[in-house]
């Protein structure tokens with residue numbers, strides 16, 4: 001699902017590469033954490049997967065797209081295969097829960113009957129069946145993140161990228177969000193989550209890919225966050 005071979009990326013204004021000689025393979029249906037200190041390259045890694053940035057060197061194939069060769073016109077099709085969840089939820093504040101989720105289908109041209117059928121199913125999956133008509137500001141942070149996950153998942157992406165999804169949530173709410181991401185992973189969706197949350201990484205014992213100064217320094221099955229970070 002994610003294949004990077006000797007990938008490097010430098011930003012023009014930066015003296016050192018943001019990613020250097022990164023080789024990582026994540027298979028279909030896997031769950032992996034991407035960890036590392038601030039500035040280690042996690043966001044750059046996610047941006048490359050979405051083709052928000054292009055690699056300078058190396059080969060990469062993500063969700064079936066060869067990102068070393070992809071044409072600009074094909075980038076939107078590539079991004080549709082990937083769901084994204086962020087620390088700050090990024091919901092549309094003037095739309096209800098079901099409109100936020102439905103919008104993700106409408107922009108892909110799905111017909112109204114499909115939207116009407118699928119949105120309640122996904123809201124049930126994330127545990128928000130009673131809150132379809134609320135606005136984001138009428139929800140807790142954890143509930144807002146559930147909406148964001150529903151929106152990311154409603155198109156059944158092959159790959160879900162989560163960038164610090166628990167960064168604004170308390171430990172109990174974070175644990176609930178992780179259960180939800182595990183549930184989504186069990187449907188066959190590959191999940192890659194960038195995080196600083198050591199308690200979550202330690203409790204889940206999943207694959208851990210660790211970056212430092214743009215290099216992969218650890219790639220371990222059933223890993224922990226690590227001591228002293």
Ligand SMILES: Nc1ncnc2c1ncn2[C@@H]1O[C@H](COP(=O)(O)OP(=O)(O)OP(=O)(O)O)[C@@H](O)[C@H]1O
Pocket residue numbers: 011012013014017018036037038039040041042043044045
């Ligand atoms: N748009 C940019 N232009 C120039 N340099 C950048 C840009 N984005 C990131 N960098 C640099 O690339 C390196 C990697 O940054 P990146 O944001 O990928 O790290 P990160 O691990 O996601 O950090 P954080 O945990 O703080 O989000 C850093 O040295 C950073 O300063």
